[in-house]
């Protein structure tokens with residue numbers, strides 16, 4: 349039973365619910381824009397898997413930051429794709445990324461400023477603009493032009509900002525580097541200012557809406573996305589079998605990974621099981637950071653039973 353192991357990654361004092369303020373912020377953007385990196389930066393810990401591959405995030409994940417009287421609940425979403433791709437892609441998701449706007453106090457639109465705008469970005473911006481014009485109330489939009497570290501010369505950012513702001517009414521445009529943190533504090537302050545007097549949705553010390561097992565899975569999923577290619581990261585099923593905390597504080601996690609074919613199993617194990625060993629070490633390191641205690645991860649790979 350892993351319920352006794354609590355991920356303690358925040359420490360905020362008690363506050364009378366009548367004095368509490370809350371803002372729910374949906375993050376929207378095309379695949380690979382850096383949404384999950386931004387969410388993890390705000391949460392100050394790894395909540396959502398981040399990787400260089402498109403479609404790393406497949407479902408909504410909430411991260412929580414409670415500072416002073418204000419709780420920010422940031423909703424990570426799967427990337428928004430072009431209309432041509434949308435039908436097939438959204439069929440693989442339980443919820444459309446757009447659904448996150450419902451009930452949000454604000455939306456954070458993340459754009460990869462280091463590449464040009466493609467069909468998916470144009471269509472996303474146009475759809476937001478249309479909804480903004482048509483609806484009586486639409487959540488205030490904050491624009492993050494992300495990956496500024498990769499943009500040279502910097503005046504390109506102003507052109508991009510002007511272009512988007514002509515179409516979309518944004519409260520503020522931020523220039524951010526999600527990996528380095530540039531521009532992130534100002535952005536967080538703006539989002540906190542959207543908080544309304546309302547009891548917090550999560551206890552102050554909680555950093556996400558994921559269970560312990562889900563957080564472990566998300567970290568291991570990320571390491572699989574980073575280390576394995578083609579269809580493999582998209583096809584694995586995962587299960588935390590057991591998490592045991594020893595008297596000395598160390599945690600041992602037994603984790604199963606299921607793949608579709610014996611070939612995929614061979615790739616994940618690698619020659620003499622070396623790839624799997626590296627994955628275990630990598631996951632252990634990352635989980636040690638997240639849980640704040642030394643973690644040993646043992647991963648078993650099996651082929652899914654054929655129907």
Ligand SMILES: Nc1nc2c(ncn2[C@@H]2O[C@H](COP(=O)(O)OP(=O)(O)OP(=O)(O)O)[C@@H](O)[C@H]2O)c(=O)[nH]1
Pocket residue numbers: 377378379380381382383384385386397398399400401402403404405406425426427428494495496497498524525526527528
């Ligand atoms: N150089 C640079 N890289 C960044 C920045 N932000 C994110 N990245 C990288 O961009 C890649 C994608 O980041 P994610 O946060 O996983 O992207 P995402 O928008 O969540 O993507 P999906 O979940 O697939 O929709 C990762 O390799 C990140 O390290 C940034 O500010 N600068």
Ligand SMILES: [Mg+2]
Pocket residue numbers: 383384385396397398404405424425
């Ligand atoms: Mg993501």
